[in-house]
Amino acid sequence: MSIFSTKKSWINLTIWVLIIALIIAAPSLLPVFRLNLLGRYLSLAIVALGVDLIWGFTGMLSLGQGIFFALGGYCAAMFLQLNSAGEFPNGIPEFFGLYGVEKLPFFWEPFKSSIFTLISIWLLPAIIAGLLGYLVFRNRIKGVYFSILTQAALLVFFNFFNGQQKLINGTNGLKTDVTQLFGQMVGSEIMQRWFFWISAILVILAWFFARWIVRDRFGNILIGIRDDEARVRFTGYNPVMFKTIIFSIAGGLAGISGALYTVQSGIVSPQFMTVPFSIEMVIWVAVGGRGTLLGAILGAVLINYAKSLVSEALPASWMFIQGGLFILVVTALPEGVLGWIRKGGLKKLLFLIGINKKLETYPSLEVNEQGEVKS
Amino acid sequence: MQLLLESLFNGVAIGSVLLVAALGLAIVFGLMGVINLAHGELMMLGAYSTYITQLIFKQVSFLKPFYDSYVIVAIGIAFLVSGTVGILLERTVIRRLYGSPLETLLATWGVSLILQQFVRSVPLAYASGLVIALFFGLFSPLFISDDLLSGAKGKLIRASIWGFSALLGVATGGILSSLVSKLSRASARNVDVTAPSWMRGGIDFVGITFPKTRLLIILITLISVLVVIFFLDKTAWGIRIRAVTQNRPMSDCLGISTETVDIITFGIGSGLAGVAGVAVSLLGSVGPNVGGNYIVGCFMVVVLGGVGNLLGTILASFSIGIMTDLIGAGRLLTIWPDMPSPIYSTIDFFATTSMARVMIFALIVIFLQFRPTGMFPQKGRMVES
Numbered sequence: 001m002s003i004f005s006t007k008k009s010w011i012n013l014t015i016w017v018l019i020i021a022l023i024i025a026a027p028s029l030l031p032v033f034r035l036n037l038l039g040r041y042l043s044l045a046i047v048a049l050g051v052d053l054i055w056g057f058t059g060m061l062s063l064g065q066g067i068f069f070a071l072g073g074y075c076a077a078m079f080l081q082l083n084s085a086g087e088f089p090n091g092i093p094e095f096f097g098l099y100g101v102e103k104l105p106f107f108w109e110p111f112k113s114s115i116f117t118l119i120s121i122w123l124l125p126a127i128i129a130g131l132l133g134y135l136v137f138r139n140r141i142k143g144v145y146f147s148i149l150t151q152a153a154l155l156v157f158f159n160f161f162n163g164q165q166k167l168i169n170g171t172n173g174l175k176t177d178v179t180q181l182f183g184q185m186v187g188s189e190i191m192q193r194w195f196f197w198i199s200a201i202l203v204i205l206a207w208f209f210a211r212w213i214v215r216d217r218f219g220n221i222l223i224g225i226r227d228d229e230a231r232v233r234f235t236g237y238n239p240v241m242f243k244t245i246i247f248s249i250a251g252g253l254a255g256i257s258g259a260l261y262t263v264q265s266g267i268v269s270p271q272f273m274t275v276p277f278s279i280e281m282v283i284w285v286a287v288g289g290r291g292t293l294l295g296a297i298l299g300a301v302l303i304n305y306a307k308s309l310v311s312e313a314l315p316a317s318w319m320f321i322q323g324g325l326f327i328l329v330v331t332a333l334p335e336g337v338l339g340w341i342r343k344g345g346l347k348k349l350l351f352l353i354g355i356n357k358k359l360e361t362y363p364s365l366e367v368n369e370q371g372e373v374k375s
Numbered sequence: 376m377q378l379l380l381e382s383l384f385n386g387v388a389i390g391s392v393l394l395v396a397a398l399g400l401a402i403v404f405g406l407m408g409v410i411n412l413a414h415g416e417l418m419m420l421g422a423y424s425t426y427i428t429q430l431i432f433k434q435v436s437f438l439k440p441f442y443d444s445y446v447i448v449a450i451g452i453a454f455l456v457s458g459t460v461g462i463l464l465e466r467t468v469i470r471r472l473y474g475s476p477l478e479t480l481l482a483t484w485g486v487s488l489i490l491q492q493f494v495r496s497v498p499l500a501y502a503s504g505l506v507i508a509l510f511f512g513l514f515s516p517l518f519i520s521d522d523l524l525s526g527a528k529g530k531l532i533r534a535s536i537w538g539f540s541a542l543l544g545v546a547t548g549g550i551l552s553s554l555v556s557k558l559s560r561a562s563a564r565n566v567d568v569t570a571p572s573w574m575r576g577g578i579d580f581v582g583i584t585f586p587k588t589r590l591l592i593i594l595i596t597l598i599s600v601l602v603v604i605f606f607l608d609k610t611a612w613g614i615r616i617r618a619v620t621q622n623r624p625m626s627d628c629l630g631i632s633t634e635t636v637d638i639i640t641f642g643i644g645s646g647l648a649g650v651a652g653v654a655v656s657l658l659g660s661v662g663p664n665v666g667g668n669y670i671v672g673c674f675m676v677v678v679l680g681g682v683g684n685l686l687g688t689i690l691a692s693f694s695i696g697i698m699t700d701l702i703g704a705g706r707l708l709t710i711w712p713d714m715p716s717p718i719y720s721t722i723d724f725f726a727t728t729s730m731a732r733v734m735i736f737a738l739i740v741i742f743l744q745f746r747p748t749g750m751f752p753q754k755g756r757m758v759e760s
Contacts, residue, residue: 139747144476159729319492326485
């Protein structure tokens with residue numbers, strides 16, 4: 001087999017086997033609580049991949065990914081609520097009774113169908129992202145104006161969802177952990193295990209998908225837009241179309257991520273659309289390394305894991321650490337950790353602390369312990 | 376007619392809070408191209424300064440007779456506190472990031488997180504001590520001649536200035552925490568600023584009551600705007616600031632110290648955030664998150680008005696204020712009760728404060744479809760603009 005003939009392919013294969021083994025074994029290695037957290041963070045990695053696509057590759061800093069994240073979550077939660085609403089009066093979810101609503105609002109109807117839900121989880125956020133993006137990009141609004149507008153859009157959605165008790169239970173959000181799916185409680189251990197596996201698989205699929213997007217000409221145009229949009233336009237491409245497509249893809253990824261996060265955290269609420277959460281998504285990518293897809297995944301999982309560990313030990317200090325991370329990554333590590341490593345940062349660090357000696361030559365040569373030049 | 380006047384007054388009152396908050400942002404964003412997401416937290420520092428000033432006036436015996444005028448003193452103190460923190464921010468972080476606004480956005484968000492947690496977990500007495508230490512450490516070298524500050528001796532002098540400032544800060548912290556017990560413990564709870572007696576109640580005019588706090592806020596805004604316009608138009612440093620805004624390398628060549636200009640611009644912008652904080656503290660309780668409620672609205676004002684244009688900022692904040700009152704308080708429905716029913720039910724749907732926000736932001740986004748660069752766009756011949 002030719003693809004396994006080189007050393008690199010063997011390393012790759014080993015890594016993949018390890019990853020898959022770890023995913024399969026994780027439920028028996030980790031306590032239920034930690035497994036649930038890991039599953040949540042893996043689902044957050046999917047939204048981080050979307051942020052990386054639009055920010056790391058296309059240069060558009062969206063502070064409104066929370067919209068699409070929450071929309072995906074609401075789609076999933078609405079289906080689950082309807083799925084187990086049979087026992088309640090009028091056959092509609094319980095919370096409607098609190099506000100005296102007797103008839104299901106019209107937009108809930110299609111969510112009775114599981115197929116519609118599975119499609120709408122990614123399609124609905126993607127369509128809304130595409131529409132919003134098209135309106136903004138058409139007017140050549142970009143850079144910080146784009147960021148501010150996405151933030152404003154986030155607030156619009158937040159206030160809307162927060163204020164509509166009679167339609168979607170307003171600020172209380174929709175609970176999913178006590179709903180039924182396939183005759184099982186969604187919050188039960190066995191369901192959570194399956195959701196963990198689904199999240200892990202979807203992260204890998206999303207990674208392949210994102211890699212496929214940025215690898216070819218399409219990805220080159222995205223990078224071109226990031227580096228010099230005017231030049232891309234003068235070369236005959238229409239940046240509006242490319243930006244709209246990639247923004248809508250990122251929205252779809254955010255929707256999937258939000259749905260997975262919702263079923264694992266047990267609730268979707270307007271809190272998913274607060275300003276800090278959407279900016280946090282950016283910092284995962286920034287720390288991991290923008291423009292490196294793996295960095296986005298690692299950043300999302302590791303920072304969130306660190307967050308939960310630090311918050312358990314010293315609740316007050318996480319804000320300081322997070323704030324410091326923002327400043328540090330922007331001023332000292334603009335490429336993120338992975339980008340820094342890929343640019344030879346580790347070698348430089350070793351050189352700085354004197355472990356790895358280097359001769360001042362061009363091209364640079366390394367020396368061994370006896371001070372001889374390595375061949 | 377009366378109703379219209381009342382609505383107009385309320386709108387202007389809401390708008391003037393927005394304006395005084397957005398003024399500093401407009402300067403920093405418009406003149407320096409820096410997105411300062413910590414602006415809300417600088418406002419929060421201003422609001423806390425008001426609270427601390429009020430407590431000091433209440434507790435210290437020789438200041439007690441002047442309690443009624445603490446608000447006016449607080450405006451000055453808030454300006455200095457926020458300005459000092461802003462200059463520190465500029466010197467340490469933002470200076471490295473000029474020319475890349477998205478990076479400043481992320482870095483200042485980090486700063487805002489740190490400031491929020493700082494007021495939660497540090498006792499306010501020692502926090503004020505720290506600000507005083509920073510103030511003297513940053514500004515006292517300005518009053519010492521350059522000869523003394525150069526060379527090895529200069530380093531010693533600088534170090535001793537910082538040492539002295541640190542001592543002063545610790546002393547202030549200690550004195551404050553022993554004088555005012557409320558300031559000696561860290562607390563995440565919201566605090567309330569009580570208005571002095573002359574600010575309570577309202578003034579009756581043609582059958583409408585105008586609350587005095589609102590009138591004072593309008594006055595503060597008016598004075599701030601006039602001072603800023605005067606400073607930018609008439610003073611030497613104001614003209615230098617505008618020159619740097621128009622063409623940085625050329626101003627540098629002509630001998631303007633762009634670094635000093637940056638410090639002054641950012642300091643004034645941050646100081647104005649502090650003044651806005653005083654206004655905000657008069658309206659409701661003060662907490663670590665108080666700034667977050669205003670920051671997005673401020674940015675909308677700046678974008679809607681057109682970046683780098685004070686007139687646009689003023690018009691935008693008043694139109695947003697009046698719209699908020701007309702829609703949010705349901706006043707449009709009272710003024711015009713027999714409007715067509717589909718419009719009536721739509722506006723009725725949006726007639727709460729948060730839903731009014733939804734509608735106004737949506738309207739702004741629609742407006743930007745037609746005028747992408749705001750009401751008064753900057754003119755230029757760049758490809759990008």
